[in-house]
Amino acid sequence: MVSLTFYGGVGEIGGNKILIESGEDRILLDFGMSFALRRKFYYTFLCPKTEKSLLEFGLLPRLKGVYRFDRSEPSLNGVFLSHSHLDHAGYVSFLKREIPIFCGETTATILKALMELRGRDLEFDLEGLEFKTFRTGKKIRLGSLEIEPIHVDHSVPGAYGLIVHTEEGSVVYTGDFRLHGSRPEMTEEFLRKAGEADPQAVIVEGTNVVGAEMSSEAEVSAKLEKLVQKTSGLVLADFAVGDLDRLRSFHGVAEKTGRQLAVTLKQAHLLRRLGGDPHLKVPCLEDGCLLVFKRSKKRYAPWEQALMELDNVVDPAGVAANQGKIILSTSFYSLGELLEINPKAGSCYVLSSSEPVTEEGEIEFDRLVNWLDHYGLPQYHIHVSGHALPHQLKEAVEAMGAKKVFPIHCEHPKLFRRFLGTKVNVKLVEKNRVYSI
Ligand SMILES: [Zn+2]
Ligand SMILES: [Zn+2]
Structure with a gap:
């Protein structure tokens, strides 16, 4: 069975952490810091001091064989980052150094530059991580899974959508994307390739369903x-x-x-x-x-x-x-x-x-x-968001033609579901629950 489990980005903007399991093979899509959840317990002058506190409040999911503070054998084939925003990439800091981090070349450059700028602390420490970089067109095989990253346009360079080919069909993860930025053709290419993969499941961001501004x-x-x-x-x-x-x-x-x-x-x-x-x-x-x-x-x-x-x-x-x-x-x-x-x-x-x-x-x-x-x-x-507008999200979902749609990175998933209409099988995601594709 191929399954999906969402450990973050559920009912919130950012903090995406999605586990895909196929038999023995396990990969994570993004491993970000959840700003909203963090704000509930911490702020500038009250920072988390230990990993234990992050586990306590659910900022880090309870996963075995994943963290460097856990002695058990590594249980992941790899982690794929859609882009360098910390709500998608920040918590790779906690991962076992044997687990490779796959990301775009630009994402690796930005994350390493951030390390130089900020220095290390509990929640941001990339020292010793192995980054394996990709560009559009590359396919990465890990056991029974093959991951195909395709560039998308977002408010930071080096953003990718990911198509994960499994034995039971493909899973598409949009990451964060937009169509009104300076390179819409990159997103269009991703959506086209995602549609061609005839996805069983599409995990789509829904940041901009409230207060969207029509601009470019x-x-x-x-x-x-x-x-x-x-x-x-x-x-x-x-x-x-x-x-x-x-x-x-x-x-x-x-x-x-x-x-x-x-x-x-x-x-x-x-x-x-x-x-x-x-x-x-x-x-x-x-x-x-x-x-x-x-x-x-x-x-x-x-x-x-x-x-x-x-x-x-x-x-x-x-x-x-x-x-x-x-x-x-x-x-x-x-x-x-x-x-x-x-x-x-x-x-x-x-x-x-x-x-x-x-x-x-x-x-x-x-x-x-x-x-x-x-x-x-x-x-x-004077601003335009890094995220697609509601009508573009709807068009994108329809163009990809998924059997199941999982909205994440979204504060209003019910709104999003009703907006997409009854022809689309939208699953409202619950944190820590396992979904088959
Ligand atoms: Zn994001
Ligand atoms: Zn982002």
Whole structure:
């Protein structure tokens, strides 16, 4: 029997952990951190200290032969990551080092760069893990299972959907995907191949069934350009570190409006690491349109010091002196720099992500508004999500023609089921329950 068990991503956005079993062969699809569940018990000043606490609250499922703190023999053939977002990849930190992690080349690069940026802690430690990377077109055989990854478009590069061929038919896992980003043809290719596999089961994300906005990355870029043209002062831009599409959009807007985009040290480091991949068309750090913003700190990590050797480093005083010529990439953690920059009249703040979240996944909207209020910065929300719109989800499910559909990564699975209609056999997923395909 081929079965599926869902240990996360059930009734929540992220935390995906899906076990596929076929006789002796067992693989996991994603092994992410569940931000929502974590927030119920922990926050910045109350962090989990041991694996035991994560098991206690169900943040880590009780699985044998999986964790490095468990002495039993490894019980998995491998783990497949759809992409590098931590709600899909973060908890590989806990896995036995003998278990290989299969992921896209870009995903491995991003995760390793994150390791350099963040250092190690209980919940993020990739030391000793064996990454086996793939690209679209490669097929990986593990016992009776064959896994076929196909690229999809998402708000981080290197995202894949996975087709798992089993002796009882195929299982398709969409991971996170969208069709309104800069590379919709990648998602279309995945959906086409998934349909050709005549899937028994489709595990589909349903993030965007509430509050979906009809827009596209191209539209975001056009709106940003209009706003920057109308702004005389400094433009502060808040967007996710890994969102390379958005970085390209801001970079393009800076070019067209005669400004320079000052990226954070973290973004600069990631650009450096991803720069070697010709598939990604990453803007070059020294192309004249980019600056590297040096935050004021007492001590800089080695990776930060390495960036400071560049000629285009700018400090808060440099930004303060050239406000009308710069788009400054910022985040909740950089707000302290406003003290020295002191934005002049006519500056603005662009929230270009879904919510102002900290690295711990906490939403800090009220505090952000207090800062903006103090400095007289109006806030614009210009964003398009990394996830497909409801009508696109419906079309995708219908195009793949699955016998059974399992919605995950979704806070409203019942809504999603009714929206898909009675012609589709939708299974509402329960955590820890075993489903045959
Ligand atoms: Zn996700
Ligand atoms: Zn994602």
